[in-house]
Amino acid sequence: MPDGRLKWRGRVRAVLGDHIDTDVIYPGRYLNITDREKTAEHLFELVYPEIRASIQPGDVIVAARNFGCGSSREQAAAALKVAGVGAVLAASFGRIFFRNAINLGLPALIAPEAFAACRVGDELEIDLSAGVVRNCTTNQSIPAAALDPRALDLLAAGGLIPYLRRKYAA
Amino acid sequence: MGMTLAEKILARASGRDRVTPDEVVVARVDLAMSHENADLVRKSFLEIGLNQVWDPTRIAIIFDHRVPAESEKTATTHKAVREFVAAQGIPNFYDVGRGGICHQVLPENGHVRPGMLVVGTDSHTTTHGAFGAFSTGIGATEMAGVWTEGALWFKVPSTIRIEVKGSFHQWITAKDLILYIIGMLGAAGADYRAVEFDGPAIRAMSIASRMVLTNLAMEMGAKVAFTPVDEVLLDYLRPLTPQKIHRIAPDPDAHYERTIHIDVARDLPEPQIACPHSVDNVRPLSALGEVPIDQAVLGSCTNGRLEDLEVAARVVAGRVVCDRARLLVIPASQRVYLEALRLGYLETLVAAGAIINPPGCGPCVGLHQGILAARETCVSSTNRNFLGRMGSKDSRVYLASPAVVAASAIAGRLAHPASIVHEEEPCLTEG
Numbered sequence: 152m153p154d155g156r157l158k159w160r161g162r163v164r165a166v167l168g169d170h171i172d173t174d175v176i177y178p179g180r181y182l183n184i185t186d187r188e189k190t191a192e193h194l195f196e197l198v199y200p201e202i203r204a205s206i207q208p209g210d211v212i213v214a215a216r217n218f219g220c221g222s223s224r225e226q227a228a229a230a231l232k233v234a235g236v237g238a239v240l241a242a243s244f245g246r247i248f249f250r251n252a253i254n255l256g257l258p259a260l261i262a263p264e265a266f267a268a269c270r271v272g273d274e275l276e277i278d279l280s281a282g283v284v285r286n287c288t289t290n291q292s293i294p295a296a297a298l299d300p301r302a303l304d305l306l307a308a309g310g311l312i313p314y315l316r317r318k319y320a321a
Numbered sequence: 322m323g324m325t326l327a328e329k330i331l332a333r334a335s336g337r338d339r340v341t342p343d344e345v346v347v348a349r350v351d352l353a354m355s356h357e358n359a360d361l362v363r364k365s366f367l368e369i370g371l372n373q374v375w376d377p378t379r380i381a382i383i384f385d386h387r388v389p390a391e392s393e394k395t396a397t398t399h400k401a402v403r404e405f406v407a408a409q410g411i412p413n414f415y416d417v418g419r420g421g422i423c424h425q426v427l428p429e430n431g432h433v434r435p436g437m438l439v440v441g442t443d444s445h446t447t448t449h450g451a452f453g454a455f456s457t458g459i460g461a462t463e464m465a466g467v468w469t470e471g472a473l474w475f476k477v478p479s480t481i482r483i484e485v486k487g488s489f490h491q492w493i494t495a496k497d498l499i500l501y502i503i504g505m506l507g508a509a510g511a512d513y514r515a516v517e518f519d520g521p522a523i524r525a526m527s528i529a530s531r532m533v534l535t536n537l538a539m540e541m542g543a544k545v546a547f548t549p550v551d552e553v554l555l556d557y558l559r560p561l562t563p564q565k566i567h568r569i570a571p572d573p574d575a576h577y578e579r580t581i582h583i584d585v586a587r588d589l590p591e592p593q594i595a596c597p598h599s600v601d602n603v604r605p606l607s608a609l610g611e612v613p614i615d616q617a618v619l620g621s622c623t624n625g626r627l628e629d630l631e632v633a634a635r636v637v638a639g640r641v642v643c644d645r646a647r648l649l650v651i652p653a654s655q656r657v658y659l660e661a662l663r664l665g666y667l668e669t670l671v672a673a674g675a676i677i678n679p680p681g682c683g684p685c686v687g688l689h690q691g692i693l694a695a696r697e698t699c700v701s702s703t704n705r706n707f708l709g710r711m712g713s714k715d716s717r718v719y720l721a722s723p724a725v726v727a728a729s730a731i732a733g734r735l736a737h738p739a740s741i742v743h744e745e746e747p748c749l750t751e752g
């Protein structure tokens with residue numbers, strides 16, 4: 152998803168289970184990489200290194216419960232975003248990951264049925280303002296919790312940094 | 322209807338009379354903590370384009386994850402943060418050799434008091450709930466927002482109350498209790514929620530032991546966790562701060578999402594172990610059979626305090642670490658280190674064959690100072706055993722209490738301290 156776009160189509164790139172922790176998303180050994188653009192190289196490196204290579208811009212990662220649990224490392228959300236992931240759909244999220252994702256402009260949607268309703272390769276249509284996710288491949292709609300207006304503002308701005316830059320420094 | 326601790330603190334910090342769960346409030350931050358990732362915060366802050374942070378006196382920065390610098394990359398990061406600290410005039414900066422692990426250093430220096438709203442760029446910032454603070458982890462970019470505005474939005478969490486009574490059996494500690502609770506509730510069992518620990522067994526605990534509970538509450542997803550603000554806490558805090566200390570307690574008619582009752586005498590007959598590769602994969606020690614270990618780690622923001630080193634010294638005294646195993650000991654802070662040195666605990670541990678790492682996170686997050694090879698097994702007093710957390714993705718980490726870690730180092734396999742130390746000795750904590 153290009154920065155700030157609230158509606159787009161993307162393919163499901165991975166369907167993952169419960170408790171995908173931040174060490175799995177982005178291993179601790181690369182925490183001293185503080186250049187956001189370089190984080191994507193290590194996305195899912197320990198367990199699912201094949202996912203990264205196949206990501207097309209706007210693709211969607213689907214997971215079951217508690218995606219992004221564990222550490223506060225922002226690189227986990229940054230790596231997904233920089234790799235081109237358009238959104239993460241999960242039944243629930245680790246709370247710090249959820250906030251990091253929105254702050255970095257990566258939509259994180261609470262969608263309890265996504266895990267059951269998506270297969271790798273399915274095409275999804277996502278409309279963040281309307282709070283609608285549709286699986287175009289199966290022609291099924293996937294219920295997703297509406298994002299807080301504050302979160303939508305941040306996503307529309309492309310994340311917290313551009314949002315605050317506009318507010319304070321422009 | 323009354324309010325829980327989390328609701329009271331968020332109401333105060335957002336200038337409201339009352340708040341209720343699921344409301345979103347914007348609250349003023351009293352203290353903003355970062356460790357080495359202050360460099361990430363700094364970068365995001367500079368991207369926003371401001372020159373001056375909102376309030377340098379409310380920012381604390383502590384180096385702990387990579388001390389001393391293990392690489393040129395880290396050394397460069399440390400240097401950039403030092404320069405930023407000097408330029409911004411941030412008074413509460415704890416450099417290499419001045420502090421230790423952030424979650425130990427903040428309270429030790431009287432920075433955290435009851436009723437405060439604390440955020441930190443570290444997930445185990447929940448630890449400071451042992452001091453009556455609403456204290457939670459956030460990411461680096463969000464912290465750059467705090468450095469800019471001094472405020473943050475929060476969804477008011479609902480609260481789970483955990484009432485604990487009974488006396489601990491010998492060798493059973495706060496670590497066993499919280500692992501047992503996480504095993505029961507699961508890794509997402511307290512997601513987005515506040516947790517209040519209370520009851521006679523909690524009130525009888527030392528502050529160090531209470532910190533184990535609030536630290537590990539994060540591993541069941543808690544946003545914040547509290548232990549009571551009582552005389553034990555006030556006695557601990559008074560010598561550390563000239564500031565007025567507010568007593569704070571939940572209202573008697575506060576609403577809880579659920580209340581859980583635990584009797585440690587009944588429910589915790591033996592040590593609890595979190596098995597690879599998740600913190601909620603908890604089993605009693607006797608259910609595990611023979612588990613040989615290569616490395617034993619005693620340290621971290623969970624269990625690297627004086628009482629932890631003391632019990633380990635008591636277990637290993639006059640014995641030696643098994644040939645097949647290594648024992649790594651990491652005091653949580655310079656202050657803990659010095660006390661343990663004076664009291665002779667470190668001498669006992671070194672004589673037994675332990676190696677003492679400098680105060681800091683050590684190998685907890687797999688960066689340095691004791692990384693595991695493929696097919697190695699570690700027993701650790703830390704708080705995470707995720708796949709690859711301490712090194713190779715083919716290594717295994719079992720989480721346990723300091724007493725079990727020390728006993729296992731001597732035995733070369735997971736071991737009950739009672740199988741190593743045979744004399745009758747007093748309980749660690751009584752409740």
Ligand code: SF4
Nearest residue numbers: 445621622682685686
């Ligand atoms: S000791 Fe481990 S868990 Fe605690 S702050 Fe350091 S790396 Fe994190």
